[in-house]
Amino acid sequence: MATSGNKNINAKLVLLGDVGAGKSSLVLRFVKDQFVEFQESTIGAAFFSQTLAVNDATVKFEIWDTAGQERYHSLAPMYYRGAAAAIIVFDITNQASFERAKKWVQELQAQGNPNMVMALAGNKADLLDARKVSAEEAEIYAQENSLFFMETSAKTATNVKDIFYEIAKRLPRVQPAENPTGMVLPNGPGATAVSSSCCA
Amino acid sequence: MDEEYDVIVLGTGLKECILSGLLSVDGLKVLHMDRNDYYGGESTSLNLTQLWKRFRGSDTPQENLGASREYNVDMIPKFIMANGLLVQTLIHTDVTKYLNFKAVDGSFVYKKGKIYKVPATDVEALKSPLMGLFEKRRARKFFIYVQDYDEKDPKSHEGLDLSKVTAREIISKYGLEDDTIDFIGHALALHNDDDYLDQPAIDFVKRIKLYAESLARFQGGSPYIYPLYGLGELPQAFARLSAVYGGTYMLNKPECKVEFDSSGKAIGVTSAGETAKCKKVVCDPSYLSDKVKKVGKVTRAVCIMSHPIPDTNDAHSVQIILPQKQLGRKSDMYLFCCSYAHNVAPKGKYIAFVSAAAETDNPEEELKPGIELLGPVDEIFYHSYDTYVPTNNQEEDNCFISATYDATTHFESTVMDVLEMYTKITGKTLDLSVDLSAASAAAEN
Numbered sequence: 001m002a003t004s005g006n007k008n009i010n011a012k013l014v015l016l017g018d019v020g021a022g023k024s025s026l027v028l029r030f031v032k033d034q035f036v037e038f039q040e041s042t043i044g045a046a047f048f049s050q051t052l053a054v055n056d057a058t059v060k061f062e063i064w065d066t067a068g069q070e071r072y073h074s075l076a077p078m079y080y081r082g083a084a085a086a087i088i089v090f091d092i093t094n095q096a097s098f099e100r101a102k103k104w105v106q107e108l109q110a111q112g113n114p115n116m117v118m119a120l121a122g123n124k125a126d127l128l129d130a131r132k133v134s135a136e137e138a139e140i141y142a143q144e145n146s147l148f149f150m151e152t153s154a155k156t157a158t159n160v161k162d163i164f165y166e167i168a169k170r171l172p173r174v175q176p177a178e179n180p181t182g183m184v185l186p187n188g189p190g191a192t193a194v195s196s197s198c199c200a
Numbered sequence: 201m202d203e204e205y206d207v208i209v210l211g212t213g214l215k216e217c218i219l220s221g222l223l224s225v226d227g228l229k230v231l232h233m234d235r236n237d238y239y240g241g242e243s244t245s246l247n248l249t250q251l252w253k254r255f256r257g258s259d260t261p262q263e264n265l266g267a268s269r270e271y272n273v274d275m276i277p278k279f280i281m282a283n284g285l286l287v288q289t290l291i292h293t294d295v296t297k298y299l300n301f302k303a304v305d306g307s308f309v310y311k312k313g314k315i316y317k318v319p320a321t322d323v324e325a326l327k328s329p330l331m332g333l334f335e336k337r338r339a340r341k342f343f344i345y346v347q348d349y350d351e352k353d354p355k356s357h358e359g360l361d362l363s364k365v366t367a368r369e370i371i372s373k374y375g376l377e378d379d380t381i382d383f384i385g386h387a388l389a390l391h392n393d394d395d396y397l398d399q400p401a402i403d404f405v406k407r408i409k410l411y412a413e414s415l416a417r418f419q420g421g422s423p424y425i426y427p428l429y430g431l432g433e434l435p436q437a438f439a440r441l442s443a444v445y446g447g448t449y450m451l452n453k454p455e456c457k458v459e460f461d462s463s464g465k466a467i468g469v470t471s472a473g474e475t476a477k478c479k480k481v482v483c484d485p486s487y488l489s490d491k492v493k494k495v496g497k498v499t500r501a502v503c504i505m506s507h508p509i510p511d512t513n514d515a516h517s518v519q520i521i522l523p524q525k526q527l528g529r530k531s532d533m534y535l536f537c538c539s540y541a542h543n544v545a546p547k548g549k550y551i552a553f554v555s556a557a558a559e560t561d562n563p564e565e566e567l568k569p570g571i572e573l574l575g576p577v578d579e580i581f582y583h584s585y586d587t588y589v590p591t592n593n594q595e596e597d598n599c600f601i602s603a604t605y606d607a608t609t610h611f612e613s614t615v616m617d618v619l620e621m622y623t624k625i626t627g628k629t630l631d632l633s634v635d636l637s638a639a640s641a642a643a644e645n
Contacts, residue, residue, distance in 0.1 A: 066442035074449035075240050076436035078298065081429060 017089035210483035213241035224445035245432030272430030279424035303420030516541035576622030
C-alpha cells in the first residue's frame with residue numbers, strides 16, 4: 001500500500017463509550033471491510049491494526065478496544081497513553097449513553113494528549129424510529145468541544161469507513177517527538193547470541 | 201458481582217496481574233479486584249500528587265518540579281533482564297504489543313569509594329581498571345568455562361558436577377581474587393548476599409550466563425531494559441490481557457474480605473456487602489494477613505534530581521551495585537536511576553532510588569553511602585516495607601498468596617514466584633522456552 005515518497009504514520013486509536021454503544025462492532029465493520037487482507041492476527045477481539053491510504057500518507061491505525069474494562073470504571077491509564085486519536089461512541093437511541101459519552105470526553109481531555117484527534121460517533125443510525133438524541137444536539141456539543149461528529153451504523157456500514165478516513169486526514173503529519181517508540185522485543189537477536197565480553 | 205468465578209484475584213500488583221492474564225488465557229473465569237482506585241498495588245508507579253499524598257500527607261507538590269502527570273515513580277524499582285523470565289513471559293503472552301521498552305544505558309559497580317562501569321564489550325573489559333592484567337587472564341578462563349557450560353552436554357562440564365560442587369570451589373579452581381569474586385558474584389550474577397558461595401554452583405553459573413545473554417541481546421551498555429512510562433505499565437498490560445480474555449475488572453472495592461466455609465476452604469470474596477463466589481482465591485499478602493509471616497524488611501530512598509548520577513557518563517538510566525563487603529553489610533545496596541528518557545519524569549528530571557534489605561531501623565543512616573553518590577537532590581523520601589511469605593497450605597484452603605517483592609534489582613525472583621503459583625493453581629507447568637523461539641520465528645515472517 002505504501003508508495004515511496006508517501007509518509008507512513010502510526011497512530012494509536014482508542015475507542016470509548018458506554019457498554020453496548022457499539023464500539024466493537026464499529027471496529028469489526030471497519031477492519032472486516034475491504035481491507036481485510038491487511039488485517040493482522042490478534043488475541044481476543046481488542047487489538048486490531050488496519051492501514052488506510054489517504055491523499056498524502058499511509059496511516060496505520062493501532063486500534064484499542066476497551067476489552068470490557070470500562071464496565072466498572074477500571075480502564076487503565078495506559079489505555080490513553082500515547083493515543084493519537086479517539087472515537088467516543090454513543091447510541092443515538094439511548095440518551096444516557098450520550099451523557100456517558102460526554103464524561104468520556106472529559107476523561108480524555110484530562111488524561112489524553114492535548115493534540116489528540118477526537119471523533120464523536122452517534123452509532124445505530126439505522127434505528128431512526130427509536131432515535132432519542134438529535135443530530136443537532138450532538139453536533140453542537142461536538143463543535144463546542146473541538147470534536148468532529150458523524151452518525152454511523154455498524155450494521156449498514158454507513159459512515160464507518162468515513163469516520164476513520166476523516167481521522168486519518170486530521171492526524172498531524174509530524175509525529176510528536178514526545179512519544180518515542182521503543183524497541184520491539186521479539187525482534188531481538190535472540191537467545192543464542194552469547195557474549196563472552198565480560199572481562200574476557 | 202453475584203456470579204460464580206473459577207478464580208478471584210485480589211490486588212493488581214504485577215504478580216497478580218500476570219497470573220490473572222495467564223488464567224484468563226487458559227479459559228478460566230476470573231474476577232480481579234483491588235481495594236485501590238489505581239492499578240499496580242505495591243508495584244505501581246505514582247505521579248507527583250500521589251507521591252506527595254503518600255509521603256508528605258499533602259497533595260500539593262512544589263510547582264517547580266513540573267507537571268504531576270509527567271511523573272511515574274516506581275514503588276518497587278527493578279530493571280528487566282533483556283533475556284530473563286519476564287521478557288519470556290511478555291513474549292509468551294504477546295503482551296509486548298501494549299508496551300514500549302528502551303535499553304538501560306549502563307551498569308556500574310562500587311569499589312573502594314568509587315564507581316566503575318561493568319564492562320559491556322571486550323574493549324571496555326580490556327581497559328577496565330576493575331582488575332589487574334593477570335587477574336583479567338584468570339577471569340577470562342573462568343568466563344570461557346561459563347560461556348561453554350551447557351547443562352545438557354557433559355563434555356562442557358570439565359568433570360565438575362555443578363549440582364554438587366559449590367560456587368566457592370569452582371571459583372577457587374580458577375584462583376580468582378576476593379575483589380574479583382565480589383565483582384562476579386554481585387555485579388554479574390547479581391547475588392544479593394554471599395550465601396551463594398556455599399551453595400551448588402549451578403545457579404551461580406546460570407546467573408552469569410543470563411547476564412551475558414541479556415547483555416548481548418540488544419547491544420546496549422547494560423543487560424537491562426525498562427518500559428517507557430515506568431514499571432506501573434506492566435501490571436496494566438497484563439490486566440488488559442486478562443480482560444481481553446474475559447477477565448472482569450473492579451477497582452476501588454473496599455474491604456475485599458475472603459469468605460471461608462466450615463472446613464476452612466475459601467469460597468468467595470465479599471466487598472461492600474456483596475459476595476462473589478469462587479473456587480480459588482489468588483492474592484498478595486495484604487489481603488490475607490493472617491496466612492503470611494514476616495521474613496524481612498526493605499528500605500529505600502526515593503529521590504527527584506535535576507542531574508544524572510555523577511561519574512556515570514551522564515547516563516539517563518543506570519544501575520549501580522554496592523556489594524555488601526564494600527560497605528561492611530550483610531547484603532548489597534543498589535542504586536537505580538531513570539529519567540525523562542524513559543518518560544518517568546519531565547524533561548531534565550531524574551528519579552533515583554537507593555534500596556537495600558534493611559539491617560537497621562534507621563534508613564537515613566543505613567542508606568547514606570548510596571545517597572552520597574547521588575550528589576544534590578531536589579527532594580528525598582524514605583520508605584520501608586516489611587516482606588512476607590505465605591504460611592498456608594493451598595490444598596487445605598484454596599488460597600494462593602504471592603510473596604512480597606524482594607530487594608533484588610531485577611524481576612527473576614518475581615517471575616519465579618508467579619510460575620510456581622501458576623503450577624500450584626492449575627497443576628500445569630508453563631513452558632516459556634518454546635514460545636521464545638516461536639516468537640522469533642514469527643517476527644522474521
